[in-house]
Amino acid sequence: MQFDSTQLIPVLPEISLLTLACVVLVVDLFIREEQRIISYGISQVGLILTLLITILVAQPTTQILFDGSYIRDPMSDLLKVGILLITFLAFLYAKDYLRDRGLFKGEFYTLGLFAVLGMMIMTSANSFLTIYLGLELLALCLYALVAFNRNSPQGAEAAMKYFVLGALASGMLLYGISMIYGATGTLRFDELAQVVDKGDMNQLVMIFGVVFLVIGLAFKLGAVPFHMWVPDVYHGAPTAVTLFIGSAPKIAAFALAMRLLVDGLADLHGGWEGWQGMLIILAVLSMAIGNLIAIAQTNIKRMLAYSTISHVGFILLGILAGTKEGYTAAMFYTLVYALMSAGGFGVVIALSRKGFEAENLDDFKGLNQRNPWFAGMMLLLMFSMAGVPPTVGFFAKLFVLDAVVSVDLTWLALVGVFFSIIGAFYYIRVIKIMYFDQPTDESPITVGMDTQVVLSLNGLAMLFLGLFPAGLLSLCSNAIGN
Amino acid sequence: MIADWPILSLTVWLPIIGGFMVLASGDREANATKWTALTIAILTFIVSLPLWFAFDSATAQMQFVERVPWVPAFNVEYYMGIDGISMPLIILTTFITPLVVIAGWEVIKFRPSQYMAAFLIMEGVMVGVFSALDAMLFYVFWEAMLIPMFLIIGVWGGENRVYATIKFFLYTFFGSVFMLVALIYMYFQSGSFDILGFHTLKLGLTEQILIFIAFLMAFAVKVPMWPVHTWLPDAHVEAPTGGSVVLAAIMLKIGGYGFLRFSLPITPDASHTLDWLIIGMSLIAVVYIGFVALVQQDMKKLIAYSSIAHMGFVTLGFFIIFIINQNNAGSGAALGVQGGMVQMVSHGFISAALFLCVGVLYDRLHSRQINDYGGVVNTMPIFAAFMVFFAMANAGLPGTSGFVGEFMVIIASFRADFWYAFLAATTLIIGAAYTLWMVKRVIFGDVTNEGVATLKDMNNREFIVLGTLAAAVLLLGLWPAPLVEVMDASVNNLLQHISVSKL
Numbered sequence: 009m010q011f012d013s014t015q016l017i018p019v020l021p022e023i024s025l026l027t028l029a030c031v032v033l034v035v036d037l038f039i040r041e042e043q044r045i046i047s048y049g050i051s052q053v054g055l056i057l058t059l060l061i062t063i064l065v066a067q068p069t070t071q072i073l074f075d076g077s078y079i080r081d082p083m084s085d086l087l088k089v090g091i092l093l094i095t096f097l098a099f100l101y102a103k104d105y106l107r108d109r110g111l112f113k114g115e116f117y118t119l120g121l122f123a124v125l126g127m128m129i130m131t132s133a134n135s136f137l138t139i140y141l142g143l144e145l146l147a148l149c150l151y152a153l154v155a156f157n158r159n160s161p162q163g164a165e166a167a168m169k170y171f172v173l174g175a176l177a178s179g180m181l182l183y184g185i186s187m188i189y190g191a192t193g194t195l196r197f198d199e200l201a202q203v204v205d206k207g208d209m210n211q212l213v214m215i216f217g218v219v220f221l222v223i224g225l226a227f228k229l230g231a232v233p234f235h236m237w238v239p240d241v242y243h244g245a246p247t248a249v250t251l252f253i254g255s256a257p258k259i260a261a262f263a264l265a266m267r268l269l270v271d272g273l274a275d276l277h278g279g280w281e282g283w284q285g286m287l288i289i290l291a292v293l294s295m296a297i298g299n300l301i302a303i304a305q306t307n308i309k310r311m312l313a314y315s316t317i318s319h320v321g322f323i324l325l326g327i328l329a330g331t332k333e334g335y336t337a338a339m340f341y342t343l344v345y346a347l348m349s350a351g352g353f354g355v356v357i358a359l360s361r362k363g364f365e366a367e368n369l370d371d372f373k374g375l376n377q378r379n380p381w382f383a384g385m386m387l388l389l390m391f392s393m394a395g396v397p398p399t400v401g402f403f404a405k406l407f408v409l410d411a412v413v414s415v416d417l418t419w420l421a422l423v424g425v426f427f428s429i430i431g432a433f434y435y436i437r438v439i440k441i442m443y444f445d446q447p448t449d450e451s452p453i454t455v456g457m458d459t460q461v462v463l464s465l466n467g468l469a470m471l472f473l474g475l476f477p478a479g480l481l482s483l484c485s486n487a488i489g490n
Numbered sequence: 491m492i493a494d495w496p497i498l499s500l501t502v503w504l505p506i507i508g509g510f511m512v513l514a515s516g517d518r519e520a521n522a523t524k525w526t527a528l529t530i531a532i533l534t535f536i537v538s539l540p541l542w543f544a545f546d547s548a549t550a551q552m553q554f555v556e557r558v559p560w561v562p563a564f565n566v567e568y569y570m571g572i573d574g575i576s577m578p579l580i581i582l583t584t585f586i587t588p589l590v591v592i593a594g595w596e597v598i599k600f601r602p603s604q605y606m607a608a609f610l611i612m613e614g615v616m617v618g619v620f621s622a623l624d625a626m627l628f629y630v631f632w633e634a635m636l637i638p639m640f641l642i643i644g645v646w647g648g649e650n651r652v653y654a655t656i657k658f659f660l661y662t663f664f665g666s667v668f669m670l671v672a673l674i675y676m677y678f679q680s681g682s683f684d685i686l687g688f689h690t691l692k693l694g695l696t697e698q699i700l701i702f703i704a705f706l707m708a709f710a711v712k713v714p715m716w717p718v719h720t721w722l723p724d725a726h727v728e729a730p731t732g733g734s735v736v737l738a739a740i741m742l743k744i745g746g747y748g749f750l751r752f753s754l755p756i757t758p759d760a761s762h763t764l765d766w767l768i769i770g771m772s773l774i775a776v777v778y779i780g781f782v783a784l785v786q787q788d789m790k791k792l793i794a795y796s797s798i799a800h801m802g803f804v805t806l807g808f809f810i811i812f813i814i815n816q817n818n819a820g821s822g823a824a825l826g827v828q829g830g831m832v833q834m835v836s837h838g839f840i841s842a843a844l845f846l847c848v849g850v851l852y853d854r855l856h857s858r859q860i861n862d863y864g865g866v867v868n869t870m871p872i873f874a875a876f877m878v879f880f881a882m883a884n885a886g887l888p889g890t891s892g893f894v895g896e897f898m899v900i901i902a903s904f905r906a907d908f909w910y911a912f913l914a915a916t917t918l919i920i921g922a923a924y925t926l927w928m929v930k931r932v933i934f935g936d937v938t939n940e941g942v943a944t945l946k947d948m949n950n951r952e953f954i955v956l957g958t959l960a961a962a963v964l965l966l967g968l969w970p971a972p973l974v975e976v977m978d979a980s981v982n983n984l985l986q987h988i989s990v991s992k993l
Contacts, residue, residue, distance in 0.1 A: 376601075396634070396663075397630035397631075397633045397634050398630050398634045402630070402633070403561070406564075406626070409670070409671065410674055413674045413677075413678055414678055421674065432659070433656070433660060439640075439641075440655075443644055478559075478562060481563050
C-alpha cells in the first residue's frame with residue numbers, strides 16, 4: 009500500500025499523546041522537585057489538547073488504515089474521548105494526594121500517559137497484533153503504577169500479583185489468538201468476520217480459541233472466576249493509582265471486548281455454544297460473587313473493588329445480548345461506571361490527608377456533619393452505583409435490562425435485579441455511615457479548590473445525566489452504528 | 491384555560507427545586523430557612539388547587555396532560571396527567587406537607603434545613619408518582635421517593651433508626667425491582683412505556699399472573715399488606731413525627747394507588763384469578779393485625795398496626811369487586827373501589843393527626859410508652875379533646891371520615907359474601923377496642939406521674955396543625971359527596987375496563 013500522509017490524520021490523537029508523553033518524560037528531567045507542578049500542567053493541557061484533536065478528527069464514517077491494523081470509527085472516537093476525560097479527572101484528583109505523600113514525581117504522569125496511549129491503541133485496534141500491543145503497553149504501565157509507592161510492601165505485593173496474573177492472562181489471550189489464527193489464517197478482525205461468516209474453518213480449534221480469548225478478556229475485565237487480582241490491586245495500590253485503574257481502563261476493556269467479540273466473532277455469538285453462553289456464566293457469577301463479598305468488606309477500596317466486579321457483570325449482560333441496543337447499553341454503562349468510579353475514589357482521596365488514608369468505612373463516619381457537601385456528592389455516587397433513580401446508574405441498569413429482555417433472556421434480567429438488591433445494601437451502608445453515625449475524627453477536611461469544583465461537577469453529573477440521559481444515550485447509539 | 495397550564499409539572503418541580511434551595515441556604519439563618527420552606531409548601535398547595543377546581547369530573551379521560559419525549563431511544567416520555575383516582579391523592583399530598591413542615595418547626599434542632607428540604611423534595615416526588623402516566627417516569631419517582639425517606643428516618647429518627655431505615659429501604663427496593671422487570675417486559679410487548687397503552691395490551695393468563703405477582707410484590711410491600719408489613723412498625727416507631735405522618739398519610743396510599751393504576755387494569759384476569767389471595771391477605775390484616783394492635787405498649791406502634799388494618803380495608807374494597815361482579819350485584823363494585831379510595835384519603839388525615847398527637851406528647855416527655863402517661867386530660871384539656879376526637883375517627887365513629895370509607899367497603903362486602911362482611915365488620919369492634927383503650931390509658935384517669943403533672947397544653951402552632959386536620963376529618967365525614975363525585979367517572983371507567991377479559 010502506498011504511504012500517504014493523509015493517512016496520519018486519523019491517528020493524530022495517538023501521535024499527539026505519544027509526543028506529550030515523551031515531552032513530559034524529557035521536561036521532567038530538567039525541573040526541580042518543587043517545580044513538579046509543571047509536569048502535571050503539561051500532562052493536563054496535553055490531555056485536553058488530545059481530547060480536542062480526537063473530537064476534530066472524529067467522523068461518522070469508518071476508516072481502516074495501515075494494512076488493516078488500525079481502525080478509526082465512531083465507537084473509537086467516543087471511547088477515546090471518554091478515556092481522555094476520565095484520565096484528566098484522575099490526574100486532577102491524584103495531584104494533592106501524591107504531593108502529600110512524596111509521590112509527586114514525573115514518572116506518574118509518564119506512565120499514566122503511556123497507559124492512556126495503550127488504551128487508545130486498544131480502542132482503535134483492527135487486528136489481534138495491534139490489540140495485543142495496546143493491551144501490553146497498558147498493562148506494563150499499570151504494573152509499575154501499582155508499585156509506585158516503593159516503600160509500601162502492600163503495593164509491591166499487589167503489583168507482583170497483578171503482574172503474574174496479568175502475564176498469565178496475556179498468555180491465555182495469545183494462545184487463543186494463535187488458535188484462531190490457525191483456524192482462519194487471518195489476524196484482521198474484518199477478514200476474520202468474513203471467514204467466520206462463511207464457516208470455512210476448523211470448528212473445534214476455533215471454539216477452543218474463542219474460549220481462551222474469553223478467558224483472557226475476563227481476566228482483564230476482572231470478571232468472576234478470574235477476578236482474584238482486583239481486590240488486592242485496588243487495596244494495595246496508592247489510592248490515586250486505584251482511582252486511575254478503576255476508571256479509564258474499564259472503558260478500554262470494554263473496547264477490547266467489542267473489538268474481539270463483536271467486530272471479529274459476531275457470528276459465533278449465539279446460544280450456549282457461542283460466546284454468549286460463556287458471557288452469561290461470567291456475568292451471573294460476577295454479579296453474585298461481587299455483590300455478596302462486597303457486603304463483608306470493611307475497607308472501602310476493597311468494597312469498591314468487589315463492586316467493580318459486579319458492575320462488570322452488568323456490562324457483560326449488555327454485550328451478551330448481542331444486539332445494537334445491547335452494545336449501546338453496555339457502552340452507556342461503561343462510560344457511566346467510569347465516571348462513578350472516578351468520583352467515588354475522588355471522595356476517598358479528598359478525605360485522606362498527609363499521614364492518614366481514609367481507607368476504612370469507619371473513616372466516613374459522620375461525614376455529613378464534617379462536610380455536608382462532600383457527603384451529598386458521595387450520596388449521589390452511591391445511589392447511582394446502587395442504581396436508584398433519579399441518578400444515572402438507574403438508567404444504565406435499565407438500558408442493559410431492556411437489552412437483555414429484548415432477546416428473551418428475561419430470567420437473566422431477574423437475576424440481575426436480584427443481585428442489585430443485595431448490592432444496594434452495601435452502598436446504602438456507606439450512606440448510613442456518613443449520615444447516621446457520629447464522627448470519630450473531627451479534623452477538618454482540606455481540599456484544593458480545583459478538586460472541590462471538579463468533584464462537585466462529577467457528583468452532580470450523576471443527577472444531571474439521570475434527569476437527561478437521552479443525550480449520552482444517543483451518542484452511544486450513534487457510536488455503535490449498525 | 492387553566493387546564494392548559496403545566497400545573498402538574500409546577501406541583502412536582504416547585505417543591506423539589508424549592509427543596510434544593512432550602513438545602514443550599516444551610517442552617518446559618520435557621521429561621522429564615524424554615525419560613526422559606528413553609529412558603530414553598532403553602533405555595534405548592536395553592537398551585538395544586540386548580541387541579542381540584544378546574545377538574546372535569548364528568549369524564550374519565552386524563553386531564554392536565556403534559557407529554558414530551560424524554561429518552562426517545564427507548565420511547566420513554568415525560569408524560570403526566572391525572573384522573574379522578576390520582577387527583578384527590580395529589581391534593582392530599584400537597585395538603586399534608588405544609589402541616590408536616592409546621593409540625594417540625596421547633597422540634598427539629600439538628601440541621602433543620604436538610605430536614606425541611608427532604609420533606610419538600612419528597613412532596614414533589616410523591617406528586618410525581620401520582621401523576622406519571624409513563625411507566626418509567628412512574629418508576630423513577632417511585633424509587634426516588636425512597637432516598638429522602640431513608641434519610642429522614644435515619645438522621646432524625648429514634649434509637650434504633652439505622653435498623654429501621656435500612657429495613658425500610660431494602661424491603662421497598664426488593665419489592666419494586668421486580669415490578670421494573672415486569673414493566674420492561676410489557677414495554678417489549680407494547681412498544682412504549684405508556685401506562686394507558688399497557689391497559690389495553692393483550693396478555694395471556696400466565697403472563698398476566700407473573701406480571702400481577704411482580705406488581706403485588708411492589709405494592710403489597712408499600713401498602714403494606716400482611717405478611718410483608720413488618721417494616722412498617724419499625725419505620726414508624728423510629729421515624730421522627732413528620733416522617734411518620736408522611737409515611738402513613740401518603741406513602742402507604744401509593745401502594746393502594748398502584749393497585750388501581752397497574753394491577754387491576756393491566757392484569758384484570760390475573761386479578762380475578764388471584765382475588766382470593768388478596769382478599770385473604772386483606773382480611774388477615776383487618777382482623778389479625780387489629781388484635782396485634784391491641785397488645786402494643788408503644789403508641790406509635792399501635793397506630794402503625796392500626797394503619798395496616800385500615801389499609802387492609804382499602805385492598806379489600808379493591809378486590810372484592812370480582813366477587814360482586816360474579817354475583818351480578820351491580821353498583822356494589824363501584825362502592826367497593828370508591829370506599830377504598832375514601833378510606834385512603836380519610837386514613838391520610840386520621841393517621842397523620844394521630845401521629846402528630848403522639849408527637850405532641852413525645853416532644854414534652856420524650857416517651858411513646860402508654861404506661862408513661864395517664865390523666866393527660868387534667869393538664870392538657872384542649873389536646874385531650876383533639877386526641878379523643880381523632881381516636882373516635884380512627885375507630886370509625888359516624889360523622890367522621892373514618893366511618894364513610896369503612897361503611898362503604900363493608901356494604902360492598904355484603905354484596906359479595908356475608909362472611910367477608912362479617913370479618914371486615916369486626917374491625918368496628920377491634921378498632922374501637924385498641925384505640926379507645928389507648929385513649930383511656932393515656933388521656934383519662936388521674937394524673938399518674940410527675941411528668942404528666944408538669945405538661946403544658948398545646949401551643950398555637952400545634953393547635954393550627956391539629957385543628958386543620960380535625961376540620962378535614964369532620965368535613966369529609968359529614969359531606970363525602972364531593973370526593974365521591976370527582977372519582978365517580980374514573981372508577982366506573984376502571985370497572986368497565988376490568989369487566990372485559992383480556993384473554
